[in-house]
Amino acid sequence: MSRVLAFAYPGDLSLRTGGYGYDRRVIAELQALGWTVTLLPLGDGFPAPSAETLANAEAALSALPDRSLVVIDGLAYGVLDSWANAEAERLRIVALVHHPLALETGLASDEQARLRASERRALEAARHVIVTSPMTARELSANFAVSPERITVALPGTDPAEPAGGAHSVPQILSVGTLSQRKGHDILIAALKTIEDLDWQATIIGSRTLDPATTGALERQIETLGLGQRIQLTGEIQDPRPAFAAADLFALASRYEGYGMVFAEALAHGLPIVACAAGAVPEVVPPAAGLLVPVDNVEAFASALRRLLEDGKERRGRAAAAYAAGSELPSWTDSAAIIARSLDVLA
Template sequence: MREAERLRIVALVHHPLALETGLNEELRALLRQSERAALTATRHVIVTSTMTAAELTENFSVPPHKITVAVPGTARPSERRKVDNDILQILSVGSLTRRKGHDILIAALAMVLDLPWQTTIIGNPRLDCAIADALAEQIKELKLSDRVTLAGESDDLASAYEKADIFALASRYEGYGMVFAEALSYGLPIIACKAGAVPDVVPSDAGILVPVDDVDATASALRSLLSDPQARVRRSEAATRAGKLLPGWADTSQIISQTLKALA
């Protein structure tokens, strides 16, 4: 703070820590106070979504003129390989933490066991081992072990997206939601929650957005896409159109570069 006037400090904010899922109110208040103080010391703040920009202005005392939105870039696949799965493949990508809502998705999947599907959940299990263990136990208790795979981390997400028919992730909050943008670029119909910046990323014609922590609504969305091929096709086509409009990393880099040059 003592050096704030001398230095040109620029912050990059993707997700304020005070908005993390599962915090008690004391810790949430402490983080909000700390982050507000840190952001006050900056010359400028770069954020990854318009939603985060609004959040910082409303709850962290950052004036709009100090904020630049630089949406993360999305690497476009050269051309999506046509898949013809005998059993529909549902893909979920996200670290095994409480915020990602894998427990809600798993519970919802248990409600559509009468339909044919397989689900692969890709994500780092080491960030919260207790949550990872709880998810594995939930799958076992719901007798989903032959239908749901916790695949751990992967260096080949492109192949996973290519092989999928549906993308589903029940995040309780997202500062942007890069995996949703990636799913759009691969033309996947999406099931997600009306949480954080997700509605800004996923168009209503490309995905079904449900309330946070609503197992019944998530199951209903799954049933809708699993049982209606035409609905999948319509949303897939909409996802493909939206994916083509997403910025690339060169676009994001240019926005950040121009912002930093203006401050120099």
């Protein structure tokens, strides 16, 4: 059996986002399992590339030899529908869908409809589809006409960690996520304003460059609310694990998550969680480990934060539940083995 594949990805594979982190770890684990993986960059700007970038990406993919096995990250694959249908018989195409493109926050209705249609057409041409959560599998089956037998669910892996130190005299609140509309940092900041009577310091880790408009809006919000001395926007950092280890509480108000790797990371470090019941988050965060509130509800988010900050006993209990849940999460080796079994069938 030939264990050779091309892994096609848009943008910069080194970016510290959950999707790219998943790609990097799966590639490394597949190589450790004996797969030869050739990286195939598709260019910047996806899922809204320039005409030139799209043409170059299609040409690079079409240059693959007949019967090549190619895994394509969904951030690009969802708009490669014309190419995918033209090459579906010649190549063995596997789509890796972190979450459907049309479910990104802030899209205009016509753009959402266009992306939903193009991704549905692209997925029709894939031999197989890998997703990162059961929720995304259900979404693709219900709304993108992907039959369950063509879907493999491979949860992201999580590295084991020691319980976070916690117990600071001033509680440390950690949030990790790209500064984009979907991550809901504006809701977190507004909620923190309503509990400024309590002691806390907050750190938000995430790229400031992928969505400059949102970054600027968050900076202005912090300044306007007078929270510049209490909320730090660190930008992207190479290794956020020390920040998890030093935190008392994890809070992220995402409006949608296809899985939410940072929530799994928080569980692995034994951090109690405040989040929104959005996308796959309820599947990742057990009820005993965190408080989940409705999306875009500042009052509810603030109430949950206040509850855990004021009640040390509850915070410690949820921390223990988080660590227990984190210890049961799959490893990256487990995740890659699931993917490898699906690829072996195609190879």
